[in-house]
Amino acid sequence: MRRAACWLAAAALLPWAAVAQAGDAERGRSLYDGRLPLAAAQGAPACVACHRPSGLGNFEGGLAVPPIAGPTLFQPFDRDTAHYFAPSARYRVRPAYDEASLGALLRSGVSPDGVTLHPLMPRYAIGDADLADLTAHLRLLSSEPPPGITADSVRVATITTPDADPLRRDAMLATLARFVEQKNGQSRHEAQRMKQAARTGEMAMYRKFRVWQLDHWALHGDPGTWRAQLDAWQARQPVYAVVAGLGGAQWAPIDDFCARQRLPCLLPLVDAGGGAAPGFYSLHYHAGIDLDVRLAARVLKGARTVELWADPAAPALAERVQSALTREGFQVVGEGATAIVSVLPPAAHAARLRSARPGSRTVVAWLPGTHALGRAEIEATLPLTPRGWVVSPMRTGEALDRQLQRARTWLHAQGLDDVPADVAASTLQAAIVLGEGLAHQDFGFTPEYLLELLEHGLENVVPWSPYPRLAIGPDQRIASKGSWVGEVRDGRVDWQWRTAP
């Protein structure tokens, strides 16, 4: 463990990082990713499928795929590096690979010390030019120390847009600030312990106790300028990851920033814009109100025209819902429609129900989106709804209240009783997930490896969040994949979980 302390520093200094590249690393990346075919038996996948974007390997379905990125492949496994593996592997010693032995392995399946690899590792009839390019790419893969992280500290940012709800924004910021304060309070002077461990030879698990530094990047002005603002912040004081964030109508520029800068962005409070997951680096908890509109459309089949109730202070949301409804074949009209679609927050929705008094011939579909519906919100609205539906991406009613009890207890202990528990719960969940991921990066700290760990680990982290069953996977970046659809009759509601149609 002690030697692991030198890992980040060593990654930058090892001689192979400075070796002049014979092959074309960029072309090698295409071979690795499968954008260019690697000559192989029919149907053999590209390297990335099993060894993953980080090249640091994978464990899935009982199959262990070893790391092949430069820092592991082109170094010997000896008794100094064996600590990266479980005790049972301590004495697996092999020489370092070079281009020739890598070529021999890919063609024959035999490693430089004569070990035949598992039959699930394909054999590739790779040519010399492709081999040189692939080798060049592997030497670089996961070899650069990522920004924003050292042996002792990690810097993270949270991002808000100018149109973020101020109450929710402040709740998120207060939760994060207190989480980081607590996290750092646990550090127990680990830097000092490391120095002592170096002298005495005792074991020190320093990585569990990095000091966190939290930046708040408050975007301002027109969304067209956000890209430059974000890039400037990252250039001035780089961060390792983005933890939580709050926005309004647009989040795509931030997702784009996460992808360009290769930053893991854990986003429990901003939806994914309704479409597919926006890339490898952004992890959203929910697809968004567009999914809820699609789910509502399935139960409003009889209605051709709908009336939209939306907050005039949030025109972008109304516009987004209106175009989603149009895509589903509805005509959005003023009054007189047979169905009402409401995206109002709970208090405004209840007030509107009281003034409009919809009769039993009008179906009211309420899509509260990111507004959590506890028992109080349900009881304030449903008796005013003779017939209708509620579509909520979060747990609702007593199930929600129970789920948020953990966060309420935490908030109370912090003296933050005024902070909405649903915002705090999701924020804490993302921060805890990031901390857990950081603590388990055995082979390296590249952002890709962190996300790959979360592909495995997210579903095992104790759920604080009001969203049910958080889980991602390779090619999955939306953690909760459906919403609760509740049918309202005579003030009672019957909930069914529905995934994307």
Added chain:
Amino acid sequence: MLMALLLMRRRSLLVLGMGLIGTALRPMPARAAAAGEHLQVFRPQLAPLPSVALTTMQGQARLLDRELVADVPLVLNFIFTTCSSTCSVQTAMLAQVQHDLAARGRRVQLASITIDPDNDTPEQLRRFTQHFSIGAGWQFYTGRFDDLLRVQRHFDVYRGSKAAHPPVLLMRRHARAPWLRVEGFPAAGELVALIESLPAA
């Protein structure tokens, strides 16, 4: 929560280690021999099939205990469509087995049940199957999360997360015959041999 992740990582490292040791100590040149060494075959003690609602990849409603009762040999496995390696490997191998058995005029029923139903909608399952050459008599199923959890527990393949699912095949000669459980990655030829020698009682 810390323990959950810790356990996950320990488990993964342990198995990684075992894999490395295994290959280091026992060089295995032939593909079939290598696969055979990794294979465990035994008769599991299973209760009668529960009546669980499933949805086919065409979106039709089915019941587990009515679906897996053909009079031809059955091979059942568990997959998820965004699995990075093993599910595709197993599916490709089963496609080969189906093809080989058909070439000999043998019938077989194949059933693949997703362990990630929130993501694996019928449409997503159909997309997954397009990567393979899949013949008639092979259905892919999804369903409600809790229902499929019950199915996984029935067959003892639930390991806490989708990535940790074990590579398992469950087979029987017909609806009244005993189940055979195969753990590991058999080659297509090995599995064909196992299917042809399935016990009748």
